[in-house]
Amino acid sequence: MAEVRHHKAAEEPSREHPQIELGLNAAIVMVREQQPYILVARSGAEEAGTWDALPFGPFAPRAHRTLEIGLREWVKRQTGIELGYVEQLYTFGDRGRHEEPGGGHMLSVGYLALTRGGAEELMGSHWSPWYAYLPWEDWRSGKPAILTDEIEPRLKAWAAKTPAPGEPARPLRRAERLKIGFGIGGVWDEEKVLERYELLYEAGLIEEARRDGRAAANQWSDLPELGRPMAFDHRRILATAMGRLRGKLKYxxxxxxxxxxxxxxxxxxxxxxxxxxxxxxxxxxxxxxxxxxxxxxxxxxxxxxxxxxxxxxxxxxxxxxxxxxxxxxxxxxxx
CATH class of the missing domain: 1.10.10.10 (Winged helix-like DNA-binding domain superfamily/Winged helix DNA-binding domain)
Structure with a gap:
């Protein structure tokens, strides 16, 4: 299921007038047999390879009166599911998050949707365990080995390095951010899912950083697969949805x-x-x-x-x- 992009051959985007496109993404969650699942489909987009993607569709203001109506229509058309609970998460638009053919820029409005699941014909989509994408987030059998064996040693090595010239200044040092996000030297907070994903991306430890050409990814020659990658910035959207839902449970x-x-x-x-x-x-x-x-x-x-x-x-x-x-x-x- 590809992210749809419309480009007019006669109109090349420029710095002064960049081409902006608005997409709608849905992180649709179901729990079955004590496991949480996310609805995904193969992206089919050339630059995304065959990685899993969230259900997606462009916002068409002439056809969709609201963003949510557009989302519901795309999900129904692509997966056959009638969404119930839907909540807007965030607008994702960082430049350089993924390949942008033709110079256009994609803004993605992410949504969290909850469903009980059923016998719907999913029309090419499928349910996939969400911890397959973020395995360090599942502590039900104790601290995940991927944290102890793979992630924490590399993050500590990254934190000990001097930031590269031109890297944006941050109010907190790297070690302090690891303490807050991953509980290294502190306490693990299950709601900080997005913060952890962002740290892994910034440190170049996940495939999306390598795919997006991040310089930090070049320092790792023996990097194992840290969770299943997703198309475009969809794993970032999934991390946002997971953190939001975990927090929402409490109130x-x-x-x-x-x-x-x-x-x-x-x-x-x-x-x-x-x-x-x-x-x-x-x-x-x-x-x-x-x-x-x-x-x-x-x-x-x-x-x-x-x-x-x-x-x-x-x-x-x-x-x-x-x-x-x-x-x-x-x-x-x-x-």
Missing amino acids: RPVVFELLPPEFTLYDLQKTVEAISGTLLHKQNFRRLVEKGGLVEATGNVSTETGGRPAKLYGFRREVVLERPAPGLRVKAGRG
Whole structure:
């Protein structure tokens, strides 16, 4: 699924009048069998090779009254999915993020969308585990080995080097940024997904930096694949979506957009863990849910657990009227 670009042969962009195009990207998230998935498709774009891409389409103001309407129409046309929950993330427009044939410049408006999934015909798209792209973000089995063995030693070596001439001055030193982003010498914050991706890109440690011609990537001769690369700046958009969703869990009941109408408390906990990338204490989590008044028993039970029947619950919608931030303020634990 290629990023569509329209260029008039007779009109060459110039420095004074650059050609600007507006695209719409959707990070569509689903949780199934305790794993979070992202909807992707092969980009098909020459400069992107065959890397995975997020669903994408250009904004056509004459056809789409709003950006969100345009996004929904493109996703429906390309994947067959009718989007439910949609939230605008950010506008991505950094120059040099990817090849720009013809000299045009692409602005991408990224969106986070949540779905329960179903039996839709995906029309060439497919669900892919989102931790395949950002494997250092999944701490459910302890600290990922890719951090200890591959990422942290290289980031420390990068932080110890003197910044290259002409590199933009930053208020924080490299080592301080590693402490904040990766918790090196500090504490890991699961919400800082984008900050971590940006550090890896700046240090030249991921394939997108090499593909985009970043000088920092030339210093690494033995670099393993640190997560599956994506077309254009789509992995950056995915990192933004992951961080936003992790933060949103704590003050909005968005997790219920990923669950069926009836669910067990076990299902709810495992869905939160899948998104946050951390394990939670069972009893503490259940006390938090009960205290928050987020769910109510439906009177039905599930026998799928293999043990004694488990109570089924539903989202108690009245909670959004009772307090301003009805989320799950879970505290991530680290082993």
